[in-house]
Amino acid sequence: MLPLDNQAKVKSLKSGLYLFPVTLSDNSMELPWLGSEYREILKSSKLIFAENERTARRFISSLKLGIIIDDLRIEKLNKDTGILEVNNYAKLIKEYGHALMMSESGCPAVADPGSVLVDVCHKLGIEVHPLIGPSSILLALMGSGLSGQSFAFHGYLPVDKNECGRKIRQLEIESAREGRTQIFIETPYRNGSIWNQLIENLSPGTRLCMAVDLTGPMQEIKQSTVAKWRESAEIKWEKIPAIFLFMAS
């Protein structure tokens, strides 16, 4: 099953599953974090699990490493992938010696459904190798000026307006009690609506940060108290990826 020309190259690599980061922004001009060692791992891999096959193909092509995309076996791994299929994927890793996992954006298995394959790897004694790369959550936290000694990522807030307001106030109480930075994301077209909810529901002294288009050409990170945000000009929200963070005083 395993192509012969691959077996030779694989020898210097460890067996198992490499968690391979991709770019955060389609418009990232440079990939400073993707050094030659990681490029070699990519070049010697024939089996890839991708949250989005098209994104994975486009990312690999864009690197111009001479990889023939049609030679790759790319298997879809997303929220609809069943556990039987994931178990089969783990068997494939053993067959190929090693494989890569890629999410649609940034680091795999963070804020995406990839962790289920990593979990199965642990059960079957397959080694996992997380690689260093961009994470919008981590970059936003670094750039926020809010506590990085205690923080929580919550994914998405509820869509229903009343429920969302309740959740925000509850997270603010928890933030004050634990000294914790609260972090969440939103689908780009809802950025403005979630921002207004935050401004309305949080206390004036709470520090609120928005980090948009991280690593992209429109990157912007701003943090201020809710009181100051209320006084400032309304933000024109673009449909671009945003991370929101706050910390109660």
Added chain:
Amino acid sequence: MLPLDNQAKVKSLKSGLYLFPVTLSDNSMELPWLGSEYREILKSSKLIFAENERTARRFISSLKLGIIIDDLRIEKLNKDTGILEVNNYAKLIKEYGHALMMSESGCPAVADPGSVLVDVCHKLGIEVHPLIGPSSILLALMGSGLSGQSFAFHGYLPVDKNECGRKIRQLEIESAREGRTQIFIETPYRNGSIWNQLIENLSPGTRLCMAVDLTGPMQEIKQSTVAKWRESAEIKWEKIPAIFLFMAS
């Protein structure tokens, strides 16, 4: 104040504070994440805020970029740095045009006290630029196979045995309720003692992960249920950095 030869080089860089990651492990053989773009930022910087000046000097020297360490102004920024001094640091950034911030390990302002300078930068309208680099918390989460869609980092657990046990059980209840991965660190000489506390206090079905020496030569990431950990051979804990993660079933 600002050296003239610096002003020319600075022009291509954005003004403000660059959050510059360093290695996680002294024994990291390669720095795949530190590409030429980031090396150029380092080469054109004369002002550095470091959690540990010695670590910063050693890291910069190890890169062999031809930087003369004595030409750098390195200011200490740690948990004992007062807010007046931090305000002065922010003024220095304006004077120098741009500056770097480095923690003792990994990404600055995450699990270290650097966020206070970032906070002051936001207050004074100084731009902050988080750079991509290694974070043991993020790598551990990626490699754990536990949920990356909801997670919390708690820093250190209480040292007192009873208090620590109580905290672990409380975090387990929260984990089950929120579907959240709980993450924390320990000082290396207490790895064994915290591990025993986890094994004793968590429920058999909870998945528990240990990630040690990430990016270093002794890197190891293992995850299993508490029931399975109880059956397996006792771990010989080395005095090396470790991250612990668990998720209730």
